[in-house]
Amino acid sequence: MRLRVPDVLSLQQGETRVFQYPTAYGDMQGFVIRHNGELRAYENKCRHWPIPLDYGDGDFYFASADRIVCKTHGAMYDPATGECDSGPCAGQSLTAFPLELTGEDAWVEVPEP
Numbered sequence: 001m002r003l004r005v006p007d008v009l010s011l012q013q014g015e016t017r018v019f020q021y022p023t024a025y026g027d028m029q030g031f032v033i034r035h036n037g038e039l040r041a042y043e044n045k046c047r048h049w050p051i052p053l054d055y056g057d058g059d060f061y062f063a064s065a066d067r068i069v070c071k072t073h074g075a076m077y078d079p080a081t082g083e084c085d086s087g088p089c090a091g092q093s094l095t096a097f098p099l100e101l102t103g104e105d106a107w108v109e110v111p112e113p
């Protein structure tokens with residue numbers, strides 16, 4: 001299913017817009033991040049433990065390392081690919097969602113519930 005995530009065009013480097021989507025197991029979260037001029041969408045779930053990457057604050061980007069970080073145990077993910085290159089789940093990847101920009105909004109393709 002496609003979800004509209006509003007006002008992503010204004011995001012600056014490392015800024016994110018969190019969105020919710022329904023699954024068979026309840027609502028899940030994803031986020032859109034701007035990184036080096038590109039917008040990407042990922043599931044907000046660490047590959048180490050099935051918990052959110054942030055602390056519910058929508059803050060995912062660790063600028064000095066140029067990485068998306070899991071705040072619980074410090075896994076680092078490349079914002080361009082979603083691949084974890086440091087931490088307990090090194091070699092695994094965030095789940096990425098296809099994203100299409102329309103005007104100032106993103107349309108993100110998430111799995112059907």
Ligand code: FES
Nearest residue numbers: 046048070073075
């Ligand atoms: S839960 Fe994310 S690194 Fe452990």
